[in-house]
Amino acid sequence: MFDVLPRGLLIVLLALAGPSFALDREALLDEANLLLLPRERALPSIELIDQNGQPFNTDALRGRWHILFFGFTACPDICPTTLSDMRRLFGRLPAETREQLQLVLVSADPARDTPQQLKTYLDYYRAGFGGLTGEMQQLQRLSKALGLPFVPARETQGNYSVSHSGNLALVAPDGTLRGHIRAPLNLEGLQQALPQVIESER
Known part of the structure:
Protein backbone atom coordinates (compact mmCIF):
# COMPACT_ATOMS: atom_id res chain seq x y z
CA MET A 1 0.00 0.00 0.00
CA ALA A 32 12.57 19.15 4.28
CA ASN A 33 15.34 20.45 1.96
CA LEU A 34 17.43 20.60 5.13
CA LEU A 35 21.14 19.96 4.66
CA LEU A 36 23.08 19.42 7.90
CA LEU A 37 26.83 19.97 7.83
CA PRO A 38 29.03 16.95 8.61
CA ARG A 39 30.78 19.13 11.20
CA GLU A 40 29.64 22.29 12.95
CA ARG A 41 31.26 25.54 11.82
CA ALA A 42 32.21 28.29 14.29
CA LEU A 43 31.07 31.81 13.47
CA PRO A 44 33.32 34.87 13.83
CA SER A 45 32.56 37.63 16.28
CA ILE A 46 30.77 40.31 14.23
CA GLU A 47 29.29 43.61 15.42
CA LEU A 48 25.90 44.60 13.94
CA ILE A 49 22.76 46.51 14.96
CA ASP A 50 19.37 44.95 15.66
CA GLN A 51 15.94 46.21 14.63
CA ASN A 52 15.65 48.13 17.90
CA GLY A 53 18.83 50.10 17.22
CA GLN A 54 20.79 48.15 19.82
CA PRO A 55 24.33 46.81 19.30
CA PHE A 56 24.35 43.13 18.44
CA ASN A 57 27.26 40.69 18.42
CA THR A 58 27.04 37.26 16.86
CA ASP A 59 27.98 35.83 20.26
CA ALA A 60 24.37 36.65 21.20
CA LEU A 61 23.22 33.84 18.90
CA ARG A 62 24.15 31.45 21.69
CA GLY A 63 21.45 30.08 23.95
CA ARG A 64 18.78 29.12 21.42
CA TRP A 65 18.37 27.96 17.83
CA HIS A 66 18.37 30.63 15.13
CA ILE A 67 17.36 30.58 11.49
CA LEU A 68 19.01 33.42 9.58
CA PHE A 69 18.67 34.58 6.01
CA PHE A 70 19.86 37.56 3.99
CA GLY A 71 17.42 39.86 2.27
CA PHE A 72 16.14 43.43 2.20
CA THR A 73 12.91 45.20 3.03
CA ALA A 74 12.35 46.44 -0.53
CA CYS A 75 12.61 42.89 -1.91
CA PRO A 76 9.63 42.26 -4.21
CA ASP A 77 9.40 38.48 -3.97
CA ILE A 78 11.86 36.19 -2.14
CA CYS A 79 11.84 37.96 1.24
CA PRO A 80 8.09 38.49 1.72
CA THR A 81 7.45 34.94 0.56
CA THR A 82 10.08 33.54 2.93
CA LEU A 83 8.77 35.53 5.90
CA SER A 84 5.17 34.54 5.19
CA ASP A 85 6.13 30.88 4.83
CA MET A 86 8.18 30.91 8.02
CA ARG A 87 5.34 32.56 9.93
CA ARG A 88 3.06 29.72 8.80
CA LEU A 89 5.70 27.13 9.71
CA PHE A 90 6.29 28.56 13.19
CA GLY A 91 2.54 28.50 13.77
CA ARG A 92 2.48 24.77 13.03
CA LEU A 93 5.47 23.74 15.15
CA PRO A 94 5.01 22.26 18.64
CA ALA A 95 5.20 24.96 21.32
CA GLU A 96 8.40 23.52 22.81
CA THR A 97 10.11 23.68 19.42
CA ARG A 98 8.81 27.16 18.59
CA GLU A 99 10.10 28.53 21.90
CA GLN A 100 13.63 27.43 21.03
CA LEU A 101 13.65 29.05 17.57
CA GLN A 102 14.27 32.64 16.46
CA LEU A 103 14.10 33.79 12.84
CA VAL A 104 16.38 36.68 11.86
CA LEU A 105 16.41 38.69 8.63
CA VAL A 106 19.91 40.06 8.00
CA SER A 107 19.94 43.03 5.64
CA ALA A 108 21.80 42.88 2.35
CA ASP A 109 20.82 46.52 1.78
CA PRO A 110 22.04 48.57 4.76
CA ALA A 111 21.75 51.83 2.80
CA ARG A 112 17.95 51.60 3.01
CA ASP A 113 17.47 49.13 5.84
CA THR A 114 17.85 51.26 8.95
CA PRO A 115 16.91 49.63 12.26
CA GLN A 116 13.58 51.47 12.19
CA GLN A 117 12.86 50.32 8.65
CA LEU A 118 13.62 46.72 9.64
CA LYS A 119 11.42 46.98 12.72
CA THR A 120 8.47 48.41 10.79
CA TYR A 121 8.84 45.77 8.09
CA LEU A 122 9.14 42.81 10.45
CA ASP A 123 6.36 44.02 12.77
CA TYR A 124 3.99 43.61 9.83
CA TYR A 125 4.34 39.83 10.13
CA ARG A 126 3.48 39.80 13.85
CA ALA A 127 5.63 36.75 14.46
CA GLY A 128 8.43 38.08 16.67
CA PHE A 129 11.03 37.92 13.91
CA GLY A 130 14.33 39.72 14.49
CA GLY A 131 16.35 41.88 12.12
CA LEU A 132 20.00 42.89 11.76
CA THR A 133 21.76 45.58 9.78
CA GLY A 134 25.11 47.33 10.01
CA GLU A 135 28.23 48.14 8.02
CA MET A 136 28.51 46.41 4.66
CA GLN A 137 31.90 44.89 5.51
CA GLN A 138 30.51 43.20 8.61
CA LEU A 139 27.39 42.01 6.79
CA GLN A 140 29.57 40.44 4.10
CA ARG A 141 31.69 38.71 6.75
CA LEU A 142 28.56 37.15 8.22
CA SER A 143 27.27 36.27 4.76
CA LYS A 144 30.47 34.38 4.00
CA ALA A 145 30.52 32.64 7.39
CA LEU A 146 26.92 31.46 6.97
CA GLY A 147 27.35 30.43 3.34
CA LEU A 148 24.52 32.75 2.25
CA PRO A 149 25.93 34.91 -0.57
CA PHE A 150 24.59 38.25 -1.75
CA VAL A 151 25.83 40.82 -4.26
CA PRO A 152 25.90 44.39 -2.87
CA ALA A 153 24.14 46.95 -5.03
CA ARG A 154 26.49 49.17 -7.02
CA GLU A 155 24.01 52.05 -6.91
CA THR A 156 22.15 52.90 -3.72
CA GLN A 157 19.94 55.61 -5.15
CA GLY A 158 16.46 55.20 -6.58
CA ASN A 159 14.59 51.94 -7.05
CA TYR A 160 17.33 49.31 -7.09
CA SER A 161 17.45 45.61 -6.23
CA VAL A 162 19.92 43.32 -4.46
CA SER A 163 20.77 39.79 -5.58
CA HIS A 164 20.80 37.35 -2.66
CA SER A 165 20.41 33.67 -1.81
CA GLY A 166 17.00 32.26 -0.98
CA ASN A 167 18.50 29.71 1.42
CA LEU A 168 18.44 29.98 5.21
CA ALA A 169 21.13 29.09 7.77
CA LEU A 170 20.51 27.03 10.89
CA VAL A 171 22.60 28.09 13.91
CA ALA A 172 22.65 25.97 17.07
CA PRO A 173 22.55 27.19 20.69
CA ASP A 174 26.33 26.83 20.90
CA GLY A 175 26.62 29.55 18.23
CA THR A 176 27.83 27.28 15.43
CA LEU A 177 26.47 26.90 11.93
CA ARG A 178 24.81 23.49 11.66
CA GLY A 179 23.23 23.51 8.22
CA HIS A 180 21.08 25.14 5.57
CA ILE A 181 17.41 25.10 4.68
CA ARG A 182 17.41 25.18 0.92
CA ALA A 183 14.88 26.98 -1.24
CA PRO A 184 12.17 26.32 -2.16
CA LEU A 185 10.88 25.84 1.38
CA ASN A 186 8.96 22.64 2.09
CA LEU A 187 6.80 23.52 5.07
CA GLU A 188 5.44 20.01 5.65
CA GLY A 189 8.92 18.54 5.62
CA LEU A 190 10.31 21.22 7.92
CA GLN A 191 7.41 20.75 10.31
CA GLN A 192 8.52 17.15 10.78
CA ALA A 193 12.30 17.60 10.61
CA LEU A 194 13.00 20.68 12.76
CA PRO A 195 11.60 19.25 16.03
CA GLN A 196 13.71 16.12 15.54
CA VAL A 197 16.90 18.10 14.82
CA ILE A 198 16.35 20.32 17.85
CA GLU A 199 15.40 17.43 20.13
CA SER A 200 18.52 15.49 19.10
CA GLU A 201 20.70 18.28 20.57
CA ARG A 202 19.10 18.27 24.00
Whole structure:
Protein backbone atom coordinates (compact mmCIF):
# COMPACT_ATOMS: atom_id res chain seq x y z
CA MET A 1 0.00 0.00 0.00
CA PHE A 2 2.79 2.44 0.94
CA ASP A 3 4.45 2.25 -2.46
CA VAL A 4 1.56 4.12 -4.10
CA LEU A 5 1.54 7.04 -1.65
CA PRO A 6 3.30 10.35 -2.41
CA ARG A 7 6.55 10.56 -0.47
CA GLY A 8 5.53 13.62 1.55
CA LEU A 9 2.24 12.03 2.61
CA LEU A 10 4.03 8.82 3.51
CA ILE A 11 6.41 10.65 5.85
CA VAL A 12 3.52 12.42 7.59
CA LEU A 13 1.58 9.15 7.99
CA LEU A 14 4.60 7.35 9.42
CA ALA A 15 5.21 10.20 11.86
CA LEU A 16 1.61 10.01 13.04
CA ALA A 17 1.86 6.24 13.37
CA GLY A 18 4.26 6.58 16.29
CA PRO A 19 7.64 5.14 17.27
CA SER A 20 6.90 1.71 15.76
CA PHE A 21 7.65 3.32 12.39
CA ALA A 22 11.22 4.61 12.73
CA LEU A 23 11.64 7.38 10.18
CA ASP A 24 14.81 7.36 8.16
CA ARG A 25 16.63 10.51 9.24
CA GLU A 26 18.19 11.21 5.89
CA ALA A 27 14.88 10.83 4.07
CA LEU A 28 13.26 13.20 6.55
CA LEU A 29 15.96 15.83 6.09
CA ASP A 30 15.84 15.44 2.34
CA GLU A 31 12.09 15.92 2.31
CA ALA A 32 12.57 19.15 4.28
CA ASN A 33 15.34 20.45 1.96
CA LEU A 34 17.43 20.60 5.13
CA LEU A 35 21.14 19.96 4.66
CA LEU A 36 23.08 19.42 7.90
CA LEU A 37 26.83 19.97 7.83
CA PRO A 38 29.03 16.95 8.61
CA ARG A 39 30.78 19.13 11.20
CA GLU A 40 29.64 22.29 12.95
CA ARG A 41 31.26 25.54 11.82
CA ALA A 42 32.21 28.29 14.29
CA LEU A 43 31.07 31.81 13.47
CA PRO A 44 33.32 34.87 13.83
CA SER A 45 32.56 37.63 16.28
CA ILE A 46 30.77 40.31 14.23
CA GLU A 47 29.29 43.61 15.42
CA LEU A 48 25.90 44.60 13.94
CA ILE A 49 22.76 46.51 14.96
CA ASP A 50 19.37 44.95 15.66
CA GLN A 51 15.94 46.21 14.63
CA ASN A 52 15.65 48.13 17.90
CA GLY A 53 18.83 50.10 17.22
CA GLN A 54 20.79 48.15 19.82
CA PRO A 55 24.33 46.81 19.30
CA PHE A 56 24.35 43.13 18.44
CA ASN A 57 27.26 40.69 18.42
CA THR A 58 27.04 37.26 16.86
CA ASP A 59 27.98 35.83 20.26
CA ALA A 60 24.37 36.65 21.20
CA LEU A 61 23.22 33.84 18.90
CA ARG A 62 24.15 31.45 21.69
CA GLY A 63 21.45 30.08 23.95
CA ARG A 64 18.78 29.12 21.42
CA TRP A 65 18.37 27.96 17.83
CA HIS A 66 18.37 30.63 15.13
CA ILE A 67 17.36 30.58 11.49
CA LEU A 68 19.01 33.42 9.58
CA PHE A 69 18.67 34.58 6.01
CA PHE A 70 19.86 37.56 3.99
CA GLY A 71 17.42 39.86 2.27
CA PHE A 72 16.14 43.43 2.20
CA THR A 73 12.91 45.20 3.03
CA ALA A 74 12.35 46.44 -0.53
CA CYS A 75 12.61 42.89 -1.91
CA PRO A 76 9.63 42.26 -4.21
CA ASP A 77 9.40 38.48 -3.97
CA ILE A 78 11.86 36.19 -2.14
CA CYS A 79 11.84 37.96 1.24
CA PRO A 80 8.09 38.49 1.72
CA THR A 81 7.45 34.94 0.56
CA THR A 82 10.08 33.54 2.93
CA LEU A 83 8.77 35.53 5.90
CA SER A 84 5.17 34.54 5.19
CA ASP A 85 6.13 30.88 4.83
CA MET A 86 8.18 30.91 8.02
CA ARG A 87 5.34 32.56 9.93
CA ARG A 88 3.06 29.72 8.80
CA LEU A 89 5.70 27.13 9.71
CA PHE A 90 6.29 28.56 13.19
CA GLY A 91 2.54 28.50 13.77
CA ARG A 92 2.48 24.77 13.03
CA LEU A 93 5.47 23.74 15.15
CA PRO A 94 5.01 22.26 18.64
CA ALA A 95 5.20 24.96 21.32
CA GLU A 96 8.40 23.52 22.81
CA THR A 97 10.11 23.68 19.42
CA ARG A 98 8.81 27.16 18.59
CA GLU A 99 10.10 28.53 21.90
CA GLN A 100 13.63 27.43 21.03
CA LEU A 101 13.65 29.05 17.57
CA GLN A 102 14.27 32.64 16.46
CA LEU A 103 14.10 33.79 12.84
CA VAL A 104 16.38 36.68 11.86
CA LEU A 105 16.41 38.69 8.63
CA VAL A 106 19.91 40.06 8.00
CA SER A 107 19.94 43.03 5.64
CA ALA A 108 21.80 42.88 2.35
CA ASP A 109 20.82 46.52 1.78
CA PRO A 110 22.04 48.57 4.76
CA ALA A 111 21.75 51.83 2.80
CA ARG A 112 17.95 51.60 3.01
CA ASP A 113 17.47 49.13 5.84
CA THR A 114 17.85 51.26 8.95
CA PRO A 115 16.91 49.63 12.26
CA GLN A 116 13.58 51.47 12.19
CA GLN A 117 12.86 50.32 8.65
CA LEU A 118 13.62 46.72 9.64
CA LYS A 119 11.42 46.98 12.72
CA THR A 120 8.47 48.41 10.79
CA TYR A 121 8.84 45.77 8.09
CA LEU A 122 9.14 42.81 10.45
CA ASP A 123 6.36 44.02 12.77
CA TYR A 124 3.99 43.61 9.83
CA TYR A 125 4.34 39.83 10.13
CA ARG A 126 3.48 39.80 13.85
CA ALA A 127 5.63 36.75 14.46
CA GLY A 128 8.43 38.08 16.67
CA PHE A 129 11.03 37.92 13.91
CA GLY A 130 14.33 39.72 14.49
CA GLY A 131 16.35 41.88 12.12
CA LEU A 132 20.00 42.89 11.76
CA THR A 133 21.76 45.58 9.78
CA GLY A 134 25.11 47.33 10.01
CA GLU A 135 28.23 48.14 8.02
CA MET A 136 28.51 46.41 4.66
CA GLN A 137 31.90 44.89 5.51
CA GLN A 138 30.51 43.20 8.61
CA LEU A 139 27.39 42.01 6.79
CA GLN A 140 29.57 40.44 4.10
CA ARG A 141 31.69 38.71 6.75
CA LEU A 142 28.56 37.15 8.22
CA SER A 143 27.27 36.27 4.76
CA LYS A 144 30.47 34.38 4.00
CA ALA A 145 30.52 32.64 7.39
CA LEU A 146 26.92 31.46 6.97
CA GLY A 147 27.35 30.43 3.34
CA LEU A 148 24.52 32.75 2.25
CA PRO A 149 25.93 34.91 -0.57
CA PHE A 150 24.59 38.25 -1.75
CA VAL A 151 25.83 40.82 -4.26
CA PRO A 152 25.90 44.39 -2.87
CA ALA A 153 24.14 46.95 -5.03
CA ARG A 154 26.49 49.17 -7.02
CA GLU A 155 24.01 52.05 -6.91
CA THR A 156 22.15 52.90 -3.72
CA GLN A 157 19.94 55.61 -5.15
CA GLY A 158 16.46 55.20 -6.58
CA ASN A 159 14.59 51.94 -7.05
CA TYR A 160 17.33 49.31 -7.09
CA SER A 161 17.45 45.61 -6.23
CA VAL A 162 19.92 43.32 -4.46
CA SER A 163 20.77 39.79 -5.58
CA HIS A 164 20.80 37.35 -2.66
CA SER A 165 20.41 33.67 -1.81
CA GLY A 166 17.00 32.26 -0.98
CA ASN A 167 18.50 29.71 1.42
CA LEU A 168 18.44 29.98 5.21
CA ALA A 169 21.13 29.09 7.77
CA LEU A 170 20.51 27.03 10.89
CA VAL A 171 22.60 28.09 13.91
CA ALA A 172 22.65 25.97 17.07
CA PRO A 173 22.55 27.19 20.69
CA ASP A 174 26.33 26.83 20.90
CA GLY A 175 26.62 29.55 18.23
CA THR A 176 27.83 27.28 15.43
CA LEU A 177 26.47 26.90 11.93
CA ARG A 178 24.81 23.49 11.66
CA GLY A 179 23.23 23.51 8.22
CA HIS A 180 21.08 25.14 5.57
CA ILE A 181 17.41 25.10 4.68
CA ARG A 182 17.41 25.18 0.92
CA ALA A 183 14.88 26.98 -1.24
CA PRO A 184 12.17 26.32 -2.16
CA LEU A 185 10.88 25.84 1.38
CA ASN A 186 8.96 22.64 2.09
CA LEU A 187 6.80 23.52 5.07
CA GLU A 188 5.44 20.01 5.65
CA GLY A 189 8.92 18.54 5.62
CA LEU A 190 10.31 21.22 7.92
CA GLN A 191 7.41 20.75 10.31
CA GLN A 192 8.52 17.15 10.78
CA ALA A 193 12.30 17.60 10.61
CA LEU A 194 13.00 20.68 12.76
CA PRO A 195 11.60 19.25 16.03
CA GLN A 196 13.71 16.12 15.54
CA VAL A 197 16.90 18.10 14.82
CA ILE A 198 16.35 20.32 17.85
CA GLU A 199 15.40 17.43 20.13
CA SER A 200 18.52 15.49 19.10
CA GLU A 201 20.70 18.28 20.57
CA ARG A 202 19.10 18.27 24.00
